[in-house]
Amino acid sequence: MNLSPLARFVRDLGRATGAAETAVLGPAEAPETDGRVRFLAYVGLVDLLADASVPNDPEAAVRALSEWLSAVRSTEPTLRFALFERSSLTESRELVARMRGRDIALTSEWMLPRLRQDIEAYRARIAALRAALARVPEEGRR
Numbered sequence: 001m002n003l004s005p006l007a008r009f010v011r012d013l014g015r016a017t018g019a020a021e022t023a024v025l026g027p028a029e030a031p032e033t034d035g036r037v038r039f040l041a042y043v044g045l046v047d048l049l050a051d052a053s054v055p056n057d058p059e060a061a062v063r064a065l066s067e068w069l070s071a072v073r074s075t076e077p078t079l080r081f082a083l084f085e086r087s088s089l090t091e092s093r094e095l096v097a098r099m100r101g102r103d104i105a106l107t108s109e110w111m112l113p114r115l116r117q118d119i120e121a122y123r124a125r126i127a128a129l130r131a132a133l134a135r136v137p138e139e140g141r142r
Helices: 005-012 034-051 058-073 074-136
Strands: none
Touching: 005 034
16 A cells, blocks of 8 residues: 555544654744644645645645645644643643642741750750759759
């Protein structure tokens, strides 16, 4: 079975893993954001696949591109769900990190100084009791 590159790309959309022919690409001039870089890479790849895969007949080309586009669009709900799940996970992790930060701040800014004060108060009481015991004669201690 001899499939065009774009037909193989559409076929691979349904698989759990990507094709082994993965390559890292970068534009000649670096755009200002990572999202823009990804967009340009995707558009360029789809354009190359379409050019290599489309038949010479214009009507057949329109039909083929339409079929491929509908196959790509069919993955959109799955991708949206995955994006929603990822954003929900990110929000929950952010909340946990904030709460952990508040817990650390509470411990270091309030609890530890308070414990140090209490320890110093107990040390002062122990020193006072030892001084009082030192003043009492040996016979009175029994």
